[in-house]
Amino acid sequence: MSIACVLLTHFAVKFELLRRPELQGRPFLIASTEGQPSTVIARSIEAKGIDAGMKLDHAMARCPQAAVLKADTGAYREAWDRVLDALEQRSPAVEDAGTGTAYVNMQGLDMLYGTDANLVHALLASAPGAYNPRIGIAKGKFPAMVAALKAQASGAYRAVDDVAAFLAPLHVRLLPTSLAIKDRLVGFGLHSLGSIAAIGFGKMQAQFGHEGARLWLLANGIDETPVSARAHEKVFSCYLDFAVPTASLQALTAAVEDLIQRAFKSADLAGRHVRKGRLSGDVEGGVPWVKPLPFREPVNSPTEAMRRVRYLFEGVSLPGPLLNLTLTLTGVTGEAGKQGSLFPEARVIEQIDEELRQYRARQGEPAPIFHYREVDPWSRLPERRNALIPYVP
Amino acid sequence: MVATARAPERAHSIRPVNEPVKVSLRLGHDRKPKAVLHDGRWRPVVQVRDAWKVKEGWWAGKEVARLYFELHLRDGSTIAVFQDMDSRQWYSQRL
Numbered sequence: 001m002s003i004a005c006v007l008l009t010h011f012a013v014k015f016e017l018l019r020r021p022e023l024q025g026r027p028f029l030i031a032s033t034e035g036q037p038s039t040v041i042a043r044s045i046e047a048k049g050i051d052a053g054m055k056l057d058h059a060m061a062r063c064p065q066a067a068v069l070k071a072d073t074g075a076y077r078e079a080w081d082r083v084l085d086a087l088e089q090r091s092p093a094v095e096d097a098g099t100g101t102a103y104v105n106m107q108g109l110d111m112l113y114g115t116d117a118n119l120v121h122a123l124l125a126s127a128p129g130a131y132n133p134r135i136g137i138a139k140g141k142f143p144a145m146v147a148a149l150k151a152q153a154s155g156a157y158r159a160v161d162d163v164a165a166f167l168a169p170l171h172v173r174l175l176p177t178s179l180a181i182k183d184r185l186v187g188f189g190l191h192s193l194g195s196i197a198a199i200g201f202g203k204m205q206a207q208f209g210h211e212g213a214r215l216w217l218l219a220n221g222i223d224e225t226p227v228s229a230r231a232h233e234k235v236f237s238c239y240l241d242f243a244v245p246t247a248s249l250q251a252l253t254a255a256v257e258d259l260i261q262r263a264f265k266s267a268d269l270a271g272r273h274v275r276k277g278r279l280s281g282d283v284e285g286g287v288p289w290v291k292p293l294p295f296r297e298p299v300n301s302p303t304e305a306m307r308r309v310r311y312l313f314e315g316v317s318l319p320g321p322l323l324n325l326t327l328t329l330t331g332v333t334g335e336a337g338k339q340g341s342l343f344p345e346a347r348v349i350e351q352i353d354e355e356l357r358q359y360r361a362r363q364g365e366p367a368p369i370f371h372y373r374e375v376d377p378w379s380r381l382p383e384r385r386n387a388l389i390p391y392v393p
Numbered sequence: 394m395v396a397t398a399r400a401p402e403r404a405h406s407i408r409p410v411n412e413p414v415k416v417s418l419r420l421g422h423d424r425k426p427k428a429v430l431h432d433g434r435w436r437p438v439v440q441v442r443d444a445w446k447v448k449e450g451w452w453a454g455k456e457v458a459r460l461y462f463e464l465h466l467r468d469g470s471t472i473a474v475f476q477d478m479d480s481r482q483w484y485s486q487r488l
Contacts, residue, residue, distance in 0.1 A: 370408065372410070379449075380447045380449055381447065381449055381457060381459075382411050382486055382487065382488055383409050383410065383411050383412045383413065383486070384409070385410075385411070386409075386410040386411065387407050387408060387409055387410055388407065388408040388409075388410060389407055390406070390407065
């Protein structure tokens with residue numbers, strides 16, 4: 001079974017270049033907006049000496065002329081979803097392996113496209129040319145990904161039939177595993193996939209357990225994990241333009257209320273619950289503003305949704321005047337939108353355990369909570385039949 | 394009955410359930426309970442429903458010997474009392 005890997009390298013950088021052509025030829029960094037300290041998640045080719053994962057202040061010291069952009073992960077995700085949608089028009093089995101990487105099951109597509117070359121052209125056309133997609137074709141997902149890395153921009157590469165020989169000279173950093181394991185492999189002197197293949201299955205499994213066995217198989221080009229088509233989620237969105245750009249939280253709240261009212265009046269959401277949402281808008285002279293709206297419990301009315309929005313808006317400050325606003329609601333569920341637990345008792349016990357741990361942390365000794373247990377139920381002395389055993393969370 | 398020599402109860406110690414509680418009784422000429430002191434009032438015994446002896450632990454040198462009575466009181470309630478044959482002290486206990 002042949003699998004094609006569709007690889008759009010440096011997706012975020014290419015997305016920003018498409019959106020802001022003025023950045024073309026200039027050094028810039030894309031910094032994560034989550035977590036402290038801020039780190040670099042991508043850089044333009046002109047921003048030399050900077051690696052992904054580097055702390056932002058360190059990177060700015062190294063490349064002071066670089067412009068810094070806040071990562072607009074929501075927009076990257078939307079753009080990538082559009083690529084996946086286009087790929088799904090060419091094959092029904094498309095796996096999303098993270099922004100910029102997708103696997104396509106090619107089984108049966110020869111009936112549609114005749115030759116692999118036709119299919120490759122169709123896959124390349126699924127993304128805008130500026131992303132320079134690369135296609136790798138092989139008998140498994142891992143060799144297909146490696147083949148895609150070897151492909152030229154807007155081109156394709158087919159791994160030879162002897163996949164192990166194809167992979168042998170390549171570096172172990174290509175393996176899909178943790179950095180710690182890669183470091184240990186290098187520490188053992190295993191620099192190439194060929195050296196892992198040569199060392200033998202047993203030794204790899206003995207040293208690295210199940211993960212070692214998996215890596216040995218991958219180094220030999222054996223990857224039988226199937227392409228799992230992505231699940232489709234119903235998405236509902238609505239939009240408004242501000243007549244005058246606004247940076248006022250009151251105006252924003254009113255606009256959100258209007259969008260939420262419109263959303264719940266629509267036939268698509270009638271009688272349904274929604275688990276999460278997202279607000280986004282273009283900012284005058286700045287990067288787009290995005291605000292996730294996670295609803296703790298699924299909501300099915302504008303009142304419930306607005307209660308949550310007001311709570312989430314506490315302490316929010318806009319980066320600049322908003323030109324427009326888009327509300328996107330996802331996780332649309334049926335009538336009974338609240339998720340029940342398969343094991344409600346287990347959940348209650350977990351809550352009790354957590355409370356007891358907190359009690360112990362506060363008081364310095366265990367809470368006086370006990371199990372009532374039979375100890376010697378047949379004793380003729382009643383006080384020996386049962387006992388209270390301390391409950392240890 | 395020998396009192397248990399143990400440390401004060403703490404949150405992490407195992408606790409017995411249904412330990413006997415000392416009680417005061419008035420006995421008749423036949424040495425059977427006639428009234429039980431409860432909540433500061435003497436409650437007359439209407440009927441001794443049952444009586445039995447318990448001997449435990451004699452094989453281990455820690456003998457416990459009790460004489461139990463199940464009593465029906467005038468207020469309609471039923472309680473169990475026993476006399477520890479060693480200390481002669483009376484106790485009440487749920488059965």
